[in-house]
Amino acid sequence: MPSPDIQGTQRGYVIPIGGAEDKLDNQEILNKFVELCGGSEAVITVIPTASQLDDTGARYQKIFEELGVKTTYSLPITERSDAQKPEYLTTLEKSTGIFITGGNQLRLSTILGGTPIAQSIRKLNAQGVHYAGTSAGAAIVSQHMITGGSTGIVPTENGVNLAPGMGLINTIVVDQHFNQRNRLARLLSAVSYNPFLIGIGLDEDTAAFIDHNNVFTSVGSGAITVIDASDIKYSSMAEARSGDALTLLNVKLHILAAGGRFDISERKAYVS
Amino acid sequence: MPSPDIQGTQRGYVIPIGGAEDKLDNQEILNKFVELCGGSEAVITVIPTASQLDDTGARYQKIFEELGVKTTYSLPITERSDAQKPEYLTTLEKSTGIFITGGNQLRLSTILGGTPIAQSIRKLNAQGVHYAGTSAGAAIVSQHMITGGSTGIVPTENGVNLAPGMGLINTIVVDQHFNQRNRLARLLSAVSYNPFLIGIGLDEDTAAFIDHNNVFTSVGSGAITVIDASDIKYSSMAEARSGDALTLLNVKLHILAAGGRFDISERKAYVS
Numbered sequence: 065m066p067s068p069d070i071q072g073t074q075r076g077y078v079i080p081i082g083g084a085e086d087k088l089d090n091q092e093i094l095n096k097f098v099e100l101c102g103g104s105e106a107v108i109t110v111i112p113t114a115s116q117l118d119d120t121g122a123r124y125q126k127i128f129e130e131l132g133v134k135t136t137y138s139l140p141i142t143e144r145s146d147a148q149k150p151e152y153l154t155t156l157e158k159s160t161g162i163f164i165t166g167g168n169q170l171r172l173s174t175i176l177g178g179t180p181i182a183q184s185i186r187k188l189n190a191q192g193v194h195y196a197g198t199s200a201g202a203a204i205v206s207q208h209m210i211t212g213g214s215t216g217i218v219p220t221e222n223g224v225n226l227a228p229g230m231g232l233i234n235t236i237v238v239d240q241h242f243n244q245r246n247r248l249a250r251l252l253s254a255v256s257y258n259p260f261l262i263g264i265g266l267d268e269d270t271a272a273f274i275d276h277n278n279v280f281t282s283v284g285s286g287a288i289t290v291i292d293a294s295d296i297k298y299s300s301m302a303e304a305r306s307g308d309a310l311t312l313l314n315v316k317l318h319i320l321a322a323g324g325r326f327d328i329s330e331r332k333a334y335v336s
Numbered sequence: 337m338p339s340p341d342i343q344g345t346q347r348g349y350v351i352p353i354g355g356a357e358d359k360l361d362n363q364e365i366l367n368k369f370v371e372l373c374g375g376s377e378a379v380i381t382v383i384p385t386a387s388q389l390d391d392t393g394a395r396y397q398k399i400f401e402e403l404g405v406k407t408t409y410s411l412p413i414t415e416r417s418d419a420q421k422p423e424y425l426t427t428l429e430k431s432t433g434i435f436i437t438g439g440n441q442l443r444l445s446t447i448l449g450g451t452p453i454a455q456s457i458r459k460l461n462a463q464g465v466h467y468a469g470t471s472a473g474a475a476i477v478s479q480h481m482i483t484g485g486s487t488g489i490v491p492t493e494n495g496v497n498l499a500p501g502m503g504l505i506n507t508i509v510v511d512q513h514f515n516q517r518n519r520l521a522r523l524l525s526a527v528s529y530n531p532f533l534i535g536i537g538l539d540e541d542t543a544a545f546i547d548h549n550n551v552f553t554s555v556g557s558g559a560i561t562v563i564d565a566s567d568i569k570y571s572s573m574a575e576a577r578s579g580d581a582l583t584l585l586n587v588k589l590h591i592l593a594a595g596g597r598f599d600i601s602e603r604k605a606y607v608s
Contacts, residue, residue, distance in 0.1 A: 217537070218591055218593075244488070248489050249515070289489055289490065311592055324585070
């Protein structure tokens with residue numbers, strides 16, 4: 065049975081993390097996730113599918129237990145048939161929080177996409193279960209997921225590869241390891257394909273805690289770069305040849321260090 | 337005597353180049369500079385002071401001669417006393433174009449700063465002589481010159497070092513090798529110190545041809561990134577501690593590939 069004290073009609077938090085979140089020292093992001101999920105009463109299920117290391121699930125279970133969570137699970141889903149197992153679905157439905165680890169986001173989309181597990185994650189989040197995902201687990205939250213692209217600052221035609229993600233949130237496209245891997249170019253390219261998308265670039269050890277009103281707060285030691293191209297005056301995307309530097313006029317840029325906030329629906333940045 | 341057909345009351349072009357301009361193949365930037373200076377009738381003086389290689393001046397003289405310029409000079413200024421020599425000033429005043437090479441911009445500011453040569457460059461440019469400078473020679477054109485700083489995307493308090501430049505143009509701060517060396521962070525830091533500055537990030541083989549109306553056109557194979565912080569809603573610069581990621585809300589960003597234009601006085605980007 066789903067936990068009655070957390071599930072309701074209000075969407076749970078969606079928490080994409082830019083990878084390399086602090087696991088040893090102050091653990092600010094993971095700790096805040098645990099608190100949202102109910103602290104010691106939380107039930108956290110880890111899905112380590114993106115990772116190809118056998119111990120990733122157990123490692124996160126141990127971290128959450130050290131943060132005081134009494135009940136943790138890990139679902140060792142490594143192929144599509146695993147993502148149909150009724151016992152895994154039963155476990156998942158007990159969760160107050162779901163955590164998807166890093167690794168390769170194409171493993172997430174190819175193994176989980178369209179399965180009962182993916183459907184259940186969407187349903188549970190809509191009912192109030194909190195979702196956090198780091199690195200690949202962050203990329204997958206958006207409907208349009210970045211799987212690769214050019215590094216640097218200047219966007220190019222063909223400078224990003226997109227694939228369908230899990231779609232917990234529309235209208236955003238999420239990138240991670242953002243400052244560390246110099247990914248502005250590919251996020252600008254993604255947003256230029258269709259400026260209705262808001263680009264969210266997450267630094268390592270930095271997370272967007274997105275609430276049910278689609279307002280998020282930046283948490284962690286880095287920053288979140290927000291690209292809003294909705295007021296764009298000109299883009300050369302449609303005319304440019306593959307690899308050409310793009311011309312983009314009037315892009316709005318926000319850099320949100322810890323405490324900075326952004327309203328996705330209203331496209332407004334502020335400090336609380 | 338200054339060339340009478342080029343000097344007047346209208347400022348000459350100021351042409352910062354992002355470094356590594358094409359010298360072998362189409363030479364678009366250097367060729368356009370030569371045309372502005374009078375083509376075969378141009379008189380181009382190279383100042384290789386930033387470089388510590390003995391042949392830099394001669395190398396650029398050869399390039400300009402291969403582009404059809406009959407008269408070229410190089411001034412081997414390597415210390416402050418050289419920058420006072422009357423014979424160098426006499427040569428400089430014959431120029432229709434002045435070209436400052438790459439190297440270390442602190443050599444330019446420490447050796448040329450406040451000397452008769454620097455005063456003459458400013459005066460000649462104000463009278464119509466064109467100025468082009470690549471890499472260090474580009475950095476020096478602004479009044480506030482970037483000499484170092486953090487790489488990456490996210491700006492930090494203390495993330496850039498500034499020094500006084502030659503000041504051919506006010507209200508801009510120029511950075512070079514921009515996409516190649518991931519310098520958005522330091523340009524954002526520079527602009528955050530005082531948002532009256534417009535940040536101009538020049539990719540390699542890319543130049544801003546700034547006319548006497550302070551309107552520039554992007555020329556070359558890369559792009560020019562323009563940062564306009566004049567409408568900024570919030571900056572944490574004044575409160576942040578050294579090294580902290582900054583929060584910056586409502587920065588305007590333009591990416592100008594070849595043909596893109598920007599009006600520095602009006603702070604408006606457009607395509608011609």
